[in-house]
Amino acid sequence: MAEETNKDRVAQLVEEGDIAADYLEEFLDIVNLGGDIVLDVENDRALVDIVEEDGAGDLERLVGEDGRVLDALQELTRLAVQARTGDRSRLMLDIAGFRADRRRELTEIAEEAIIRVRTYGEPVMLESMNPFERKVCHDVIAAAGLASESEGLEPNRCVVVLPEVVDSAAAGLDVDLEDDFEDQE
Incomplete structure (x- = not known):
């Protein structure tokens, strides 16, 4: 079935x-x-x-x-x-090939942030991104075994790479991942 x-x-x-x-x-x-x-x-x-x-x-x-x-x-x-x-x-x-090229750039940006998070153990906020770009970053971060959340309001919404899974309310982050995945998932 x-x-x-x-x-x-x-x-x-x-x-x-x-x-x-x-x-x-x-x-x-x-x-x-x-x-x-x-x-x-x-x-x-x-x-x-x-x-x-x-x-x-x-x-x-x-x-x-x-x-x-x-x-x-x-x-x-x-x-x-x-x-x-x-x-x-x-x-x-x-x-x-615009999105394919941008996906490669964003993968590199997310991977650099992952290295910084693992090195220093502190959250890293990426630049403001549109929903497609945030989705790419969230996917790369999840594949690396880290958590990520989105913070802020459009058009200044950013991905935050977290050193571990945390309660977003305790971290003080304004999180709504549904906005990121709704249109660009």
């Missing part, structure tokens, strides 16, 4: 990817940009990548400063999928 449910979920995510691809192909036509769309399913979400088809570098305009245009286009794509399926989508959009 669980295997059948998993197959149904994968089929649903493939459908989300197909809907997103159709939407993004129309969008690329409207803005007169070329790009190949690559679909995948990973970690219970549809992944949609728009890659350069001829190395022209035009897709960078769809990323924008600090990925802001990419974030907006991802949200529009999620809404297009929701309009067709009736279900909220958690698909992840990447354009010209």
Whole structure:
């Protein structure tokens, strides 16, 4: 039964990817940009990548400063999928490898913080990050066997790397991890 449910979920995510691809192909036509769309399913979400088809570098305009245009286009794509399926989508959009590159950078930042926490035994606060970036850091930190929490309010919300699992109320941290994982999990 669980295997059948998993197959149904994968089929649903493939459908989300197909809907997103159709939407993004129309969008690329409207803005007169070329790009190949690559679909995948990973970690219970549809992944949609728009890659350069001829190395022209035009897709960078769809990323924008600090990925802001990419974030907006991802949200529009999620809404297009929701309009067709009736279900909220958690698909992840990447354009010209921006998120993949940022994921590598964030992994290095989190790993450096982990070393500092293990060396000095004190919590380390990272820079302000968007939900996608915080999620990447939380995942790296958890994989290293440490705890992390988020502190602050958008757009200045930060990941705090903890030397051990602690009661967030006792530590005085304003924590709500649901905000980090809700949109970018």
